[in-house]
Amino acid sequence: MARANSEVADLLQEYADLLRISGGDQFRARNYEKAAKSVAGYSGDVGALGDADLRKIPGVGASIAAKIIQYQRTGTINELEDLRASVPDGVRALTSIPALGPRRALQLYHELGVSSIDELAAAIEAGRLHGLKGFGARSAEKLRHGIELARRATGRTPLHVATEVADKIVAAVRAAPGCQRCEPAGSLRRFAETVGDVDVLAAAADSAPLMAALTGLPEVTEVIVHGPTKTSVRVATGHPAQGGSIQVDLRVIRPECWGAALQYFTGSQAHNVAVREIAVRAKLKLSEYGLFDAETGDLIVSGTEEEVYARLGMAWVPPPMREDTGEVKAALRGDLPVLVQDSDIRGDLHTHTNLTDGVATLAEMVAAGRTRGYEYYAITDHAPNLFMQRMTTEKMLAQREQVRRLEESLAADGGAPIRLLHGTELNIAADGSVDWPDEVLAGFDIRVASVHSHFDQPRDEMTRRFVRACQNPYVNVIGHPTARRIGRRPGVDVDLAALFRVCAETGTALEINSHPERLDLPAEHIRAARDAGVKFAIDTDAHAIGHLDFLRYGVGTAQRGWLTAGDVINTWPLDRLTAFLRKGRP
Ligand code: DGT
Ligand code: CA
Ligand code: CA
Ligand code: ZN
Numbered sequence: 001m002a003r004a005n006s007e008v009a010d011l012l013q014e015y016a017d018l019l020r021i022s023g024g025d026q027f028r029a030r031n032y033e034k035a036a037k038s039v040a041g042y043s044g045d046v047g048a049l050g051d052a053d054l055r056k057i058p059g060v061g062a063s064i065a066a067k068i069i070q071y072q073r074t075g076t077i078n079e080l081e082d083l084r085a086s087v088p089d090g091v092r093a094l095t096s097i098p099a100l101g102p103r104r105a106l107q108l109y110h111e112l113g114v115s116s117i118d119e120l121a122a123a124i125e126a127g128r129l130h131g132l133k134g135f136g137a138r139s140a141e142k143l144r145h146g147i148e149l150a151r152r153a154t155g156r157t158p159l160h161v162a163t164e165v166a167d168k169i170v171a172a173v174r175a176a177p178g179c180q181r182c183e184p185a186g187s188l189r190r191f192a193e194t195v196g197d198v199d200v201l202a203a204a205a206d207s208a209p210l211m212a213a214l215t216g217l218p219e220v221t222e223v224i225v226h227g228p229t230k231t232s233v234r235v236a237t238g239h240p241a242q243g244g245s246i247q248v249d250l251r252v253i254r255p256e257c258w259g260a261a262l263q264y265f266t267g268s269q270a271h272n273v274a275v276r277e278i279a280v281r282a283k284l285k286l287s288e289y290g291l292f293d294a295e296t297g298d299l300i301v302s303g304t305e306e307e308v309y310a311r312l313g314m315a316w317v318p319p320p321m322r323e324d325t326g327e328v329k330a331a332l333r334g335d336l337p338v339l340v341q342d343s344d345i346r347g348d349l350h351t352h353t354n355l356t357d358g359v360a361t362l363a364e365m366v367a368a369g370r371t372r373g374y375e376y377y378a379i380t381d382h383a384p385n386l387f388m389q390r391m392t393t394e395k396m397l398a399q400r401e402q403v404r405r406l407e408e409s410l411a412a413d414g415g416a417p418i419r420l421l422h423g424t425e426l427n428i429a430a431d432g433s434v435d436w437p438d439e440v441l442a443g444f445d446i447r448v449a450s451v452h453s454h455f456d457q458p459r460d461e462m463t464r465r466f467v468r469a470c471q472n473p474y475v476n477v478i479g480h481p482t483a484r485r486i487g488r489r490p491g492v493d494v495d496l497a498a499l500f501r502v503c504a505e506t507g508t509a510l511e512i513n514s515h516p517e518r519l520d521l522p523a524e525h526i527r528a529a530r531d532a533g534v535k536f537a538i539d540t541d542a543h544a545i546g547h548l549d550f551l552r553y554g555v556g557t558a559q560r561g562w563l564t565a566g567d568v569i570n571t572w573p574l575d576r577l578t579a580f581l582r583k584g585r586p
Contacts, residue, residue, distance in 0.1 A: 005040060022087055032064065087106075098146040156195060169200055178206050183201055198248040220233045229251060314328070315334055349421070360545050425450055459493045463498050471506055
């Protein structure tokens with residue numbers, strides 16, 4: 001996606017947020033938010049468009065187009081600057097606290113003079129929220145928890161934001177004269193859900209041109225250390241975490257140490273400690289320079305990771321598994337699972353179009369899925385009970401017709417064949433029921449069902465809710481099962497063991513939602529689910545063409561959960577998949 005698109009989208013979103021905070025027209029705020037979404041998902045480069053073309057983007061009218069043009073010309077938007085000036089920074093920071101909307105943030109500012117997260121924390125502890133209108137008995141507890149989440153979020157950058165930075169840097173370093181290899185390492189290579197700093201490793205005889213390629217990048221805002229073996233810089237991310245930039249460490253090593261260095265700097269530290277213990281027991285010494293004979297100091301191997309692990313009697317461990325959760329033992333025994341790969345995925349089973357809250361048309365989304373080489377592709381727009389999406393049975397049936405016609409025309413155009421599944425994303429109501437009656441549900445090829453409301457139910461109610469949804473003979477996949485938003489909203493309180501049991505019994509798959517702000521089911525629960533016999537669907541929940549590329553994060557998350565292709569229903573051939581989707585129905 002073009003960089004200008006995400007910049008413009010962020011500004012429009014900020015404008016919407018500021019309108020809300022300052023008590024402006026809520027309807028206008030919603031329009032700006034919608035425009036932000038379509039700009040973010042727009043397939044061309046917004047930075048290059050004139051007025052007429054801008055206005056063709058859904059949700060962009062005359063006044064928004066004018067603002068984008070002003071931004072293109074001057075780099076600022078006057079009205080946004082005015083709004084920024086009218087709302088203290090601290091109050092904006094308050095809105096990053098989950099459970100505190102813009103209106104209540106402004107109320108705290110006006111009534112208590114609270115203008116930062118720290119001041120809010122102090123006000124809560126001093127009991128100053130007592131009796132404040134709109135802040136009931138549970139408010140203090142919820143806000144305390146929200147503050148904790150917001151503080152944690154500001155400390156680490158989401159995986160996709162860090163990955164975009166790393167991709168750019170790796171490309172620049174690889175292009176430098178003399179660069180033999182360059183790869184991301186650290187938590188990013190392990191597909192951790194958030195990243196503290198970006199570690200990049202490169203191999204060259206002379207490091208200077210590589211270091212210069214990094215420090216010369218326009219996105220670099222500060223050079224912290226500039227040395228021959230390690231250079232550290234800060235790079236702008238355009239994401240609020242860590243103050244809008246992230247540290248990048250580039251290490252350049254001699255090509256002959258590549259394997260040992262990559263192993264060392266990939267971590268995790270806990271994995272490395274466990275691997276070094278294996279080395280010590282074999283009278284060897286492992287460092288970033290190589291594997292050495294502990295007594296003589298002679299180098300044994302260092303060229304590739306595979307050689308290093310092999311000399312320790314271990315199979316090569318895929319980076320997402322390197323967290324010291326049993327992978328060292330498994331690698332010694334030689335029975336690591338063969339992990340699912342991006343290329344195993346035959347189709348996406350959870351995607352949206354502009355019939356509900358997506359920004360691309362059915363034909364555009366399907367064309368993008370086909371370009372990815374998918375054999376099948378499910379369209380799962382929202383169902384009627386998510387009222388703001390205004391879905392109706394008539395619209396749904398008309399879409400089904402459109403899907404069938406599109407499938408026929410694609411079959412006739414001589415390109416790669418693709419099977420289209422007409423599905424829906426149902427809403428799991430508080431009592432576990434879903435939107436449509438059985439006779440309507442029966443007409444879909446696939447039904448994802450998700451929690452979109454009543455996130456605060458007590459554990460036993462929430463568990464009963466999920467169990468009932470899974471027992472519904474038409475519900476095939478539980479979408480984003482915990483409903484968490486990384487750094488913004490904790491997952492719902494549910495008895496996961498009970499959920500896994502009912503999924504396995506009923507043939508209901510759990511989604512691994514690839515959206516980088518969800519990554520849900522979270523990696524730490526995936527192994528337990530698989531051990532209970534659960535199957536998974538790795539989906540993107542795409543609302544724009546570009547979102548189909550989020551798949552890599554879902555696959556990385558599945559790998560962190562040790563999944564094989566066999567565990568994942570959308571790696572299966574279509575006939576096996578459709579048999580699974582029948583859930584034993586005749
Ligand atoms: P992060 O940056 O917090 O998301 O997590 P990592 O895992 O990327 O940690 P980081 O950046 O501190 O270091 C990258 C890898 O380098 C780490 O996973 C293991 C290795 N490493 C770095 N410094 C040390 C160290 O002092 N001791 C050990 N054992 N390993 C280290
Ligand atoms: Ca790191
Ligand atoms: Ca680091
Ligand atoms: Zn969805």
